[in-house]
Amino acid sequence: MHAFRSHTCADLTAAHVGQTVRLSGWVHRIRDHGGVLFIDLRDHYGLTQVLADSDSPAFAAIEKLRAETCIRIEGTVKARDASLVNPKLKTGAIEVYARAMDILGAAGDLPLPVFGEPDYPEETRLTYRFLDLRREGLHAKMMLRSNVVRAMRQRMWDSGFTEFQTPIITASSPEGARDFLVPSRLHPGKFYALPQAPQQFKQLIMVSGFDKYFQIAPCFRDEDPRADRAPTDFYQLDVEMSFVEQEDVFAAVGPVLQAVFEDYADGKTVDPCADWPRIPYAESLRKYGTDKPDLRNPIEMQVVSEHFRGSGFAIFAKLLETEGTEIRAIPAPGGGSRKFCDRMNAFAQAQGLPGMGYIFWRKKTVESVAQELSITVQATRAKIESAELTLEGVEAAGPLAKNIGPERTEAIRQQLGLGEGDAAFFLGGKPAQFEPVAAKARDEIGRELNLTDTNRFAFAWIVDFPMFEADPETGAIDFSHNPFSMPQGGMEALSGDPLQVKGYQYDLACNGYEILSGAIRNHLPEIMYRAFEIAGYPASEVEKRFGGMVKAFRYGAPPHGGCAAGIDRIVMLLAGTTNIREVIMFPMNQRAEDLLLEAPSAPTNEQLRELRLRVLPPES
Known part of the structure; x- marks a missing residue:
């Protein structure tokens, strides 16, 4: 017999009655029924009821056990009385009569209980995440996440995509957020960056002659936290394809995401990808107040x-006398x-x-x-x-x-x-000022009046994003979305009003969340230079920031495009939670702190000297 277990805590059935077995796991709870002790023994796979009476050689040791102690039990499988069968448990038809018990890992006083899963402060849960992860609900969410990633990977391979890995230590690249910088020991005064996304690398993979790329990619962004966004790192299903137009990307990725949602929808209906509407960005803002509308709610705003x-x-x-205002x-x-x-x-x-x-x-x-x-x-x-x-x-x-x-x-x-x-x-007012509140009001009305179908996953492709936007205070033009996107109309479109230029950019919204973003890329250097010039970046700056990509585009770059789907947010939706930390194994808190391993931490003087760095005291 194996040193620790002959079976898992989910294996035993009535067919094992009479057999001697060995189980290892954690003491989920102990119940004393007047001289008969019952232990719910838990491992990764499930629960098994263990009992010991005064005749059991293990009785005295079991009597002293504390919750969450890790133990090994050896005993005999017994059938439960018909009236005591628990149909909710895989092992509900049997119990194990303990003949021997060994403590593998003792447990002290628990800072939070595992059994029962009462609500506990998030700070405590994150500090003792290893205990929190033992709780059934969170354990199930981690398994859901793992299964979703496995399903995505398998379906991408089945769809003809090939998985490649891109570097983690790289150069800084503007993706709309702050970089995490990594000082170089070998090149004092210079820094690497953790990639905000594999954007440039996946485009270079297409230039290198590979056709359909994907990766379950870690991404790193120094962002302000939100309930639906991690403040430091996240994972995405990263995709790129050569010789494609926008509809080709939709046709490739839509069925994969539909199938993943159907596999783990837990009884909810999933809109088929053939029916996902294409909603222009401006129309989405006008009707829903947001570019990530919840289409489970049928309400549409009108001017x-x-x-x-x-x-x-x-x-x-009086409001309507001012140009650019409207009432919705x-x-x-x-x-x-x-x-x-x-x-x-x-x-x-x-x-x-x-x-x-x-x-x-x-x-x-x-x-x-x-x-x-x-x-x-x-x-x-x-x-x-x-x-x-x-x-x-x-x-x-x-x-x-x-x-x-x-x-x-x-x-x-x-x-x-x-x-x-x-x-x-x-x-009323200028739409950009009242649309965020209008979007929230629409959602609230849908919830209050039970108009929103909460038993459904509803998707929409949001298309025709503006390439550029003007700073409301200075009027300066900058990119509004992805700077690597191809403008609709090419070079000709860039000769007119920049604020009228639309890009081949698209998002996928699901139930009020953006779960995917992508674009058909700008693979022509002359158009790239012009687009960046409009946004205030001279050619020298483009060469400095994106020299590798521009160089590659001069040697026969194919038309290409792709997208990235947020794995954390997709799992959050499937798990039925609105807190992304509930589907991440070891998340940071809302202040971007790892309370378990105490990060970020101060470097030692030796580390600073080796990197030729000096830390300034915080501003008072």
């Missing part, structure tokens, strides 16, 4: 500026109550706004008809009783409705396709 221009609602009417409506089917409208107003105030204008529609009342006709309520009732009038139809309610009048509110209702019991919320 309603004309209904408020010159209206009695002075705030919006967020329809809320089923939200037509003052209580709901007040809740959404409070939500807007929590986002830093004074509130949101709203209109809701209800069935006409005698009082409202009387007011509309400028007659008494008594006279109105008389007309209704004589069938001269009816209460058919709906009326608009709310302060905003009173300001703009029935004709305008009816025109808004007709445009939005709303009716009795519905509402609409309004935001």
Whole structure:
């Protein structure tokens, strides 16, 4: 028999009854039933119930055990009584009668419990991550992540892609975030960088004559943390292809991601990739307020500026006199109550706004008809009783409705396709300023009114990103997305207004998160030089920063394109969590600290001397 185990804690069934077995694992919990001790013994694979009574030679030792002690048990497999079978456990039909027990690793007082998984402060969980990872929920998430990566890798190979590894120590490259710099001992005063992404290398692989590349690639970015983004490093499914257009990339990657989601959707429906819509960037912002819309929510915003221009609602009417402003409506089917409208107003105030204008529609009342006709309520009732009038139809309610009048509110209702019991919320100004709040409000309305299908993974390709953007304060032009993208229209497009130039850039959104970003690359040096010139980078700077890539492009570069899908974020969605640290084995906290290994740490004087570096004290 093996020194530590003949079986795992998930192996034993009724077929093993009577056999002598050896198990090793952790004491999940101990129960004392009046002279009979029960241990739930746990390993990577599952749980097995172990029992010992006063006749067991191991009883005295088991009686002293503490939770999470690592032990070895030798004993006999027994069938459980039919009334005691646990169908939730793979081993629920049996138990092991302990005849011997050895402690392999003693456990002290636990800083957080493993059994039961009560909610604990994240700082404690990260400090004792090795204990946190023993908990069933987190253990399952790590296994999910591993299986997702394996499925991605296998499906990429099956699709004709070849896996290559690119360097981890490299040169600095602008990818939209700060680099992690690595000082060079052999070249004092110079620094390597950890790659923000394998961007330049994967393009060089295409120039080198390889056709379809992929890699499960680590990426390093010194970023401010968010719940859905790690502050230091992450992994992505990195892809590049030669001789392709945008649709070829979609056709290659879409089925892979659809299949991975279907494999691990846990009962949720997955939209087939053939149905993933292509939504232009500008349209996505107009309808959803974001370039990563949650299409499980059917609400689409609409521009309603004309209904408020010159209206009695002075705030919006005055606002529209400024160029570049507009009013948008967020329809809320089923939200037509003052209580709901007040809740959404409070939500807007929590986002830093004074509130949101709203209109809701209800069935006409005698009082409202009387007011509309400028007659008494008594006279109105008389007309209704004589069938001269009816209460058919709906009326608009709310302060905003009173300001703009029935004709305008009816025109808004007709445009939005709303009716009795519905509402609409309004935001105005320059779109870039109110769209982030509008996007959150749309999501909140969808959740509050149960319009969002939470049992679905809904995808959308966001396309036609602008190549350039202007700094709102200085007006300076810079790249808005990936600087290596091919502009739509090539060199000719770069001769006009830079802010009108669109790139062959695309993202894939799923349930309100960006899970993939990519582009058809700019492989022609003359177009690259011109694009960077528009963004304020002279040719000398392009040569300095991207000399290797420009050099390669002068020797027959093929048209190529690709993308990168965020593995951490995909697993986060599949695991049903909104905290990316829940699907990373050893994550940093929100201050980019490793509480377990205590990183970052101060270097020793010897290390600094060897690298010829000096550390300045922090600014006071």
